[in-house]
Structures are given as structure tokens and as C-alpha cells.
Amino acid sequence: MDIDLILRVYPHFLKAAVLTIELSVLTAILGLICGSLGAAARLSRLKAIRFIGAAYVSLFRGTPALIQLFLLYFGGPQIGIQLDAFQAGVIGLGLNIGAYMTETIRGAIISVHKGQTEAARTLGMSRWQATRYVILPQAFRLMVRPLGVNINALIKGTALVAAISVVELTYTAQRYIGSTYKPFEMFILAGVLYMIIIYATGRGISWLDKKVRIQ
Amino acid sequence: MTHHRPFVDIRHAQKCFGELEVLKDISLQVEQQQIVAIIGPSGSGKSTLLRAINDLDPLTSGEVWLDGVQVNKLLPHAQYEKHINQVRQQIGMVFQHFNLFPHLTVRENITLAPKLLKGVSDDEANALAEQQLEHVGLIDRIDYHPSQLSGGQKQRVAIARALAMKPKLMLFDEATSALDPELVEEVNQVMKMLAEEAMTMIIVTHEMGFAESVCDRVLFMDGGVVVEEGAPEVVFHNPTQDRTKNFLRKHLEGAK
Ligand SMILES: Nc1ncnc2c1ncn2[C@@H]1O[C@H](COP(=O)(O)OP(=O)(O)OP(=O)(O)O)[C@@H](O)[C@H]1O
Numbered sequence: 001m002d003i004d005l006i007l008r009v010y011p012h013f014l015k016a017a018v019l020t021i022e023l024s025v026l027t028a029i030l031g032l033i034c035g036s037l038g039a040a041a042r043l044s045r046l047k048a049i050r051f052i053g054a055a056y057v058s059l060f061r062g063t064p065a066l067i068q069l070f071l072l073y074f075g076g077p078q079i080g081i082q083l084d085a086f087q088a089g090v091i092g093l094g095l096n097i098g099a100y101m102t103e104t105i106r107g108a109i110i111s112v113h114k115g116q117t118e119a120a121r122t123l124g125m126s127r128w129q130a131t132r133y134v135i136l137p138q139a140f141r142l143m144v145r146p147l148g149v150n151i152n153a154l155i156k157g158t159a160l161v162a163a164i165s166v167v168e169l170t171y172t173a174q175r176y177i178g179s180t181y182k183p184f185e186m187f188i189l190a191g192v193l194y195m196i197i198i199y200a201t202g203r204g205i206s207w208l209d210k211k212v213r214i215q
Numbered sequence: 216m217t218h219h220r221p222f223v224d225i226r227h228a229q230k231c232f233g234e235l236e237v238l239k240d241i242s243l244q245v246e247q248q249q250i251v252a253i254i255g256p257s258g259s260g261k262s263t264l265l266r267a268i269n270d271l272d273p274l275t276s277g278e279v280w281l282d283g284v285q286v287n288k289l290l291p292h293a294q295y296e297k298h299i300n301q302v303r304q305q306i307g308m309v310f311q312h313f314n315l316f317p318h319l320t321v322r323e324n325i326t327l328a329p330k331l332l333k334g335v336s337d338d339e340a341n342a343l344a345e346q347q348l349e350h351v352g353l354i355d356r357i358d359y360h361p362s363q364l365s366g367g368q369k370q371r372v373a374i375a376r377a378l379a380m381k382p383k384l385m386l387f388d389e390a391t392s393a394l395d396p397e398l399v400e401e402v403n404q405v406m407k408m409l410a411e412e413a414m415t416m417i418i419v420t421h422e423m424g425f426a427e428s429v430c431d432r433v434l435f436m437d438g439g440v441v442v443e444e445g446a447p448e449v450v451f452h453n454p455t456q457d458r459t460k461n462f463l464r465k466h467l468e469g470a471k
Pocket residue numbers: 232235237255256257258259260261262263264
């Protein structure tokens with residue numbers, strides 16, 4: 001293993017890792033927004049809105065994320081959507097992970113015992129009040145861990161945007177392989193950095209989960 | 216001509232779950248301050264009937280009236296929601312599994328609804344919670360979480376939560392069935408106290424002794440119909456229907 005080479009190129013990889021983190025954070029935020037809206041749609045009283053939610057989920061979970069990215073980035077301009085690679089990456093991955101988060105959030109909401117809604121409604125609360133003050137606070141606690149799983153997948157999924165030339169970790173590794181012909185060192189270096197990001201995120205999720213758990 | 220409508224007036228209640236007819240033309244009248252027990256085998260429709268009263272399980276046909284207002288009247292969705300929330304504020308309900316809000320303290324469990332629905336201030340709500348907890352003997356548990364309470368204590372908090380809305384009517388659906396035997400009495404005591412305070416109550420129960428000691432009237436249901444109805448002395452000791460006799464005999468054997 002060429003340690004000297006690693007020491008020479010690692011600052012560039014750190015910069016790329018920062019981009020991976022930015023990409024992950026923005027994607028997670030967009031994903032959470034889409035997931036919340038998606039879950040609200042899936043649980044709507046109105047059939048048409050439930051249908052839109054279900055269509056969103058099956059569309060984005062039923063096709064490869066890479067195809068979604070390519071469609072947005074390469075196909076977008078054809079229908080007047082002009083995005084740079086980073087924007088296309090965030091939007092494409094965010095919509096994609098949002099479909100998974102929709103199911104996570106919905107799952108947490110429906111796994112709050114139905115006696116809770118009944119107790120709230122029996123006291124005279126509206127559907128919204130029961131949701132807001134009784135169901136969601138309990139569902140939030142249930143969704144931290146599974147959302148953590150989605151976020152873990154999302155971080156790894158950011159590697160896909162190398163395919164549309166966003167200079168994140170995977171793309172950077174490939175670029176240095178082109179000039180150094182040392183794929184082993186370059187992928188190890190990228191892999192270690194991914195691991196650190198994922199490990200730190202996992203710790204953060206565990207911390208949050210413990211903090212909000214009902215005693 | 217003024218025609219007196221009973222305080223609780225259920226008329227020709229029918230309830231179907233798909234093909235299954237769970238309530239078959241049931242009528243039930245309860246006057247203010249009366250206490251009615253509903254007994255019967257599992258699956259006979261007791262819970263369904265009770266839950267029809269606050270429209271938690273809406274009837275397929277028939278009417279439910281409370282204090283001169285039709286509970287299950289036909290209204291456009293938004294208006295109906297407003298109406299039913301108003302009605303439900305007047306009906307306390309206690310469930311077999313307590314259904315306390317686990318993310319809130321005992322205090323918050325009790326104050327949530329009055330604050331949200333009656334615009335009660337924080338101070339008033341706290342006073343209300345303290346008063347209700349004194350009432351059920353749990354003032355020292357006010358800042359506990361439900362998970363830190365025994366089953367009997369949970370059920371007493373659930374009763375306090377319902378009472379904090381100052382209901383006109385209390386519904387109990389097997390309030391003590393999920394409790395360890397040694398915890399049943401403390402909940403029964405609270406219910407007896409409400410009886411003494413002249414609360415109107417409809418109580419679904421498997422505890423014949425308790426029913427006999429607090430109720431004015433007993434309904435025996437089986438297969439979605441009221442088989443027999445009358446004073447507790449009569450229904451428990453001189454039932455006229457064979458189904459009632461069989462049920463009581465089996466129940467007594469089961470209790471031994
Ligand atoms: N939501 C529902 N969907 C379909 N069937 C239901 C539903 N709720 C109740 N039932 C059926 O209706 C019948 C009456 O149920 P109900 O809960 O009213 O009985 P119960 O007399 O309260 O019985 P138990 O003593 O076991 O509580 C049962 O056969 C039950 O399976």
C-alpha cells in the first residue's frame with residue numbers, strides 16, 4: 001500500500017468528503033420534507049390525495065435511483081428543467097429518499113396504538129388536535145431509528161451522483177485513480193471517509209433516540 | 216304536547232360490520248343519575264353499543280340522543296366534526312386498557328383536553344388536575360409518567376382525565392378487566408364514589424357483584440340483542456330467560 005500517495009492526496013479527499021456531507025444534509029432535509037408530505041398524503045381522509053401519495057412512493061421506490069438522477073439531469077433540459085449537477089443530485093436523491101421516508105413516517109404514525117386516537121377523540125379533540133398533541137409526539141419517538149436507517153442509505157446513495165460528475169468522494173476517488181493507477185489506495189481512502197461519516201451519523205441518531213424515548 | 220325524551224335515548228340501534236350484524240334493533244333509555252350495567256358473553260356487542268353512544272363506532276341505522284341532542288345526526292363532514300366534538304366533551308369514556316397518553320405526565324394527561332378545548336388557563340388547568348387527582352386519591356402521583364403507575368392507578372388517572380371535562384355521562388368499558396385482581400377494588404371504589412355523587416353511568420362489566428351493588432338496572436345482551444333487562448335483584452337472582460340463566464351459571468362456575 002502506497003502510504004505516501006495517500007498522505008499526498010488526502011486533503012483533496014477531505015474536501016470531497018465535505019461535499020458529500022453537504023449533499024447528505026441537504027438531501028436529508030429535502031427527504032424529510034417530502035417524507036412528511038408523502039406520509040400526510042398517504043394518511044389523508046381524501047382518496048385522491050392518498051392516491052397521489054401512493055403513486056409517489058411506488059414511482060420512486062420502483063425505479064433505480066440512478067435512472068431518476070439521469071432523467072432529471074440529462075432529460076430535464078429537454079423539458080425546460082435546467083439544473084447544475086449538484087442541484088440535480090440533491091433534488092433527485094431527496095425525492096428518492098423521501099419516498100422511503102414516507103413509508104417510515106407513515107409506519108411510525110400508524111403504529112401508535114389506535115386506543116390513543118380513540119382516547120383523544122373521546123375527550124372531544126378534533127382529528128387534527130389528536131394528531132398534533134397525541135399521535136405525532138409518540139410517532140416522532142418511534143421514527144428516529146428507522147429514519148436513521150434511511151439516512152444511512154442516503155449517505156451511501158450520494159455515491160451515485162459521481163455518475164453526473166459531482167465532485168464528491170466517489171467521483172474524487174475515480175479521478176485520482178485515473179491519474180495514479182492506484183485504485184486500491186484510492187477506494188480504501190474513500191471508504192474510510194464514508195465510514196467515519198456514517199459512524200458519526202449513527203452515533204447522533206442513537207443519541208437522539210435515547211433522548212426522546214419515553215421513559 | 217311536550218314529550219319527554221330520556222337523558223340517554225338509543226332508538227332502534229343497528230350496527231353491521233360488513234355482513235356481520237352486531238347490534239340488532241336495540242333500544243335503551245337511561246335517565247339522569249341512573250346507573251345501568253351491561254353484561255353478556257364475549258362478542259355480544261356490549262362494547263359496540265357503548266361506543267355507539269359517543270359515535271366512536273357509528274351506527275348503521277338508528278338514533279342516539281343525549282340530553283335532547285341527537286348525537287349521530289346527519290350533517291356535512293365539517294359541521295358533523297364540530298358537532299361531535301362538542302358532544303364528546305360531555306361524555307367521559309373509560310377503556311379497558313386505560314389509553315393514557317404515555318408521553319405526558321399524569322398532570323398533562325388531565326390538563327390537555329381542558330386547555331385545548333375549553334380554553335382553560337394553565338393555572339386553572341393545574342387546579343383542575345389537582346382537584347381531580349385528590350378525588351381519585353392520586354395527588355402524590357401528579358408528576359409521574361403513566362409507565363410509573365400500577366394498572367389500578369392508571370385507571371384512576373384515566374377516570375380523573377375524563378372527569379376533568381365535567382361530563383354529564385360516563386361510559387365504562389370493562390374498566391377493571393385488565394387489572395390484577397388485587398387492584399380491582401381501588402377502581403371499583405372510585406366508581407362507587409361517582410355513583411354516590413349521582414353521576415349518570417353506563418357500565419359494561421363482567422363483575423356481577425359490583426354491578427349488583429351499584430346499578431339501578433342491568434341489561435343482559437347476547438348476539439346483538441337485549442335478552443333481558445331489569446332491576447339487578449331480578450336479572451341476577453330471578454332471571455326469566457334461559458339464556459340469562461345459562462350465562463349467569465357459566466359465569467359463576469368460571470368465577471370459582
Ligand atoms: N371494528 C370491527 N370490525 C369488525 N368486527 C367487529 C369490529 N368491532 C367488533 N366487531 C365484532 O362485533 C362483535 C361484537 O363485538 P363487541 O366488541 O361489541 O363485543 P363485546 O360484547 O364487547 O365482547 P367482549 O366481552 O369480548 O369485549 C364481535 O363479533 C366482534 O368480532
